[in-house]
Amino acid sequence: MPLLQLEGVSKRFGQVVVADGITFQLEEGASVGVVGPNGAGKTSMFGLISGDIKPDSGSISFEGRDLHRVATPTRCRMGIGRTYQIPQPFEHMTVFENTLVAAQQGARTRGVASYEKAYQSLERVGMAALANRPAGSLALLHRKRLELARALSSNPRILLLDEIAGGLTDAEVVDLSAVIRGLQGEGIAILWIEHVVRALLSTVDRLLCLANGALVADGEPREVLASDAVRTVYLGGRIINESGVS
Amino acid sequence: MKKVRNLDHGADSLVTVRRSRINPLYTLIGAVVLSGLLTWAPWFLPAADVSILQNFFILVIMATMWNLLAGYAGMVSIGQQGFIGLGAYAVLYFAIKGVNPFVAIPLAIIVCAIIALPVTYLLLRLRGGYFSVATWVVANTAMLLILSFTLLGGGTGAALPGLVNLSPDQLNHDRYLSTWFVALVVVVATYLLLRSRLGLVLSSVRDNEVASRSSGTKVTSTRRLIFIVAAAGCGAAGAVLAISQPFIQPGNEFSLSWTAQMLFVSMIGGLGTIEGPILGSIIFFALQQWLQNWGAWYLIIFGAVAVSIAIWQPRGLWGIVRDKFHFELLPVGYRVNDATREPVPRKSDGPSWRSRFARKKDGPESVAT
Numbered sequence A: 001m002p003l004l005q006l007e008g009v010s011k012r013f014g015q016v017v018v019a020d021g022i023t024f025q026l027e028e029g030a031s032v033g034v035v036g037p038n039g040a041g042k043t044s045m046f047g048l049i050s051g052d053i054k055p056d057s058g059s060i061s062f063e064g065r066d067l068h069r070v071a072t073p074t075r076c077r078m079g080i081g082r083t084y085q086i087p088q089p090f091e092h093m094t095v096f097e098n099t100l101v102a103a104q105q106g107a108r109t110r111g112v113a114s115y116e117k118a119y120q121s122l123e124r125v126g127m128a129a130l131a132n133r134p135a136g137s138l139a140l141l142h143r144k145r146l147e148l149a150r151a152l153s154s155n156p157r158i159l160l161l162d163e164i165a166g167g168l169t170d171a172e173v174v175d176l177s178a179v180i181r182g183l184q185g186e187g188i189a190i191l192w193i194e195h196v197v198r199a200l201l202s203t204v205d206r207l208l209c210l211a212n213g214a215l216v217a218d219g220e221p222r223e224v225l226a227s228d229a230v231r232t233v234y235l236g237g238r239i240i241n242e243s244g245v246s
Numbered sequence B: 001m002k003k004v005r006n007l008d009h010g011a012d013s014l015v016t017v018r019r020s021r022i023n024p025l026y027t028l029i030g031a032v033v034l035s036g037l038l039t040w041a042p043w044f045l046p047a048a049d050v051s052i053l054q055n056f057f058i059l060v061i062m063a064t065m066w067n068l069l070a071g072y073a074g075m076v077s078i079g080q081q082g083f084i085g086l087g088a089y090a091v092l093y094f095a096i097k098g099v100n101p102f103v104a105i106p107l108a109i110i111v112c113a114i115i116a117l118p119v120t121y122l123l124l125r126l127r128g129g130y131f132s133v134a135t136w137v138v139a140n141t142a143m144l145l146i147l148s149f150t151l152l153g154g155g156t157g158a159a160l161p162g163l164v165n166l167s168p169d170q171l172n173h174d175r176y177l178s179t180w181f182v183a184l185v186v187v188v189a190t191y192l193l194l195r196s197r198l199g200l201v202l203s204s205v206r207d208n209e210v211a212s213r214s215s216g217t218k219v220t221s222t223r224r225l226i227f228i229v230a231a232a233g234c235g236a237a238g239a240v241l242a243i244s245q246p247f248i249q250p251g252n253e254f255s256l257s258w259t260a261q262m263l264f265v266s267m268i269g270g271l272g273t274i275e276g277p278i279l280g281s282i283i284f285f286a287l288q289q290w291l292q293n294w295g296a297w298y299l300i301i302f303g304a305v306a307v308s309i310a311i312w313q314p315r316g317l318w319g320i321v322r323d324k325f326h327f328e329l330l331p332v333g334y335r336v337n338d339a340t341r342e343p344v345p346r347k348s349d350g351p352s353w354r355s356r357f358a359r360k361k362d363g364p365e366s367v368a369t
């Protein structure tokens, strides 16, 4: 049984088609990257999986269970953890309290067990020293890491990562990739939207490419990047030049 | 305070989580002393001041409930007078049926909670302004229903029976004590609720509902629970209001001005903190005493204060105290203290409290690797 399965998922906002019959499967512990130009519908696809957005048609199932009537918080408790491209911290709460919410509600832990979960997630992303800082006072980089730590605290079976490496230095990208490979090593499946292709290539073993809401390529990362479909989408290899991969 | 296993430094290193920066023992002692003073107030304060205190407590109850609703759960209700009215009339009903009015107070609270449950299935489908208007409609519906009961006096109202056999002094004394006791229970219960896991959830919903949902929070059931708690709390305010007046009238108990006061008080004190509405209530009564001979200026100054705070200090006056001095009287948050990172413990971390907590909750099994 696949961990996550999308079957002909479609969604439009007025005239804009954000998902156009998306179909793919993800196995347990898989590590998959998602690329595509701005406005392709990548973030919307995460919304459809996490439950923030309701599909117009098609079905999404997780561990064999149809998610159609499953609300967002239940999906999180089932093991779907997501981060937001534009970080959504609980601004007036501390960094630790941010992750504690997910540990208590998403992972259903209590008391000391929830404190451990929340704190260890912060340690994993290197933010333990900022535990008592109000999340609203964090700079963008730390906000993005907090997104990851919070998603991690909910005990996910799959992590939906939405451009968490944007704006990082090369060394930081290497660190982040290592963290994510570590998570994958623990059996957490990864679905990672990223423009920094180098980060993806060092981590994922499969790549999806979205354009205008449709899945235009799906396969081995380097093959996908080299494919005609992806080159057309990116107007002659802009993605390759931008990221320094050639 | 609780110990947490630290990945970087192994199981032996001390990472602790505590719930307040100042020693909670001081807060507890302060609260006990204050409670004692307020309980004995009728013996040493003039009757006029006791009656002001009594009205102050009613406002504190209302503002605390409105803060829970709007400040934490994001439900801007303009219909809480509905539950105040229902609470008052429930006391009247039970008193007419022969129940001692003071005994009827907890019954009225339960009645309001029970009525609130089905109401949430209607209201929680609505968002923002629609929710607010609907709460107002619910309050008016409740009033119209009460008006149709001739037993309860209809539009003219009714006198509360069951208090005639008490001497005026004894009656005033009992009124004060029951009001004070209800206010104490409401504030303490709110504090415990906000310190619990539910409180953390509420804070997260207050800050970011979308992120809270995708972190596993069942926002609607949380809101439902809070709406019921606030209905019960406002019912309690209505119940003590009923016993503090000789006569119960729909126009008074169901008045929109109760909600206006809750809103004003929560806003100037600061939404989203427990202390804010209490501070707001103090300021409200101080202004009222100070301005009572100023006629129309009274309302103008009230309005000016509210508008200034809304513009320049949207987090309220308690927000200034919190941001400037990092001070909380009734802390609900969590502080992490990693001994390996911050080797110098703060002086205020009282050892007695630490060991008490550690013994009580942290068995070795819970911190072992």
Ligand SMILES: Nc1ncnc2c1ncn2[C@@H]1O[C@H](COP(=O)(O)OP(=O)(O)O)[C@@H](O)[C@H]1O
Binding pocket: A013, A016, A017, A018, A036, A037, A038, A039, A040, A041, A042, A043, A044, A045
């Ligand atoms: N809630 C919404 N309402 C209307 N349009 C939306 C909404 N969410 C996204 N869109 C539009 O859908 C398109 C896809 O957006 P998005 O999924 O964020 O793309 P990506 O993450 O690939 O950049 C964009 O054109 C965006 O403006």
Ligand SMILES: [Mg+2]
Binding pocket: A042, A043, A044, A085
């Ligand atoms: Mg996006």
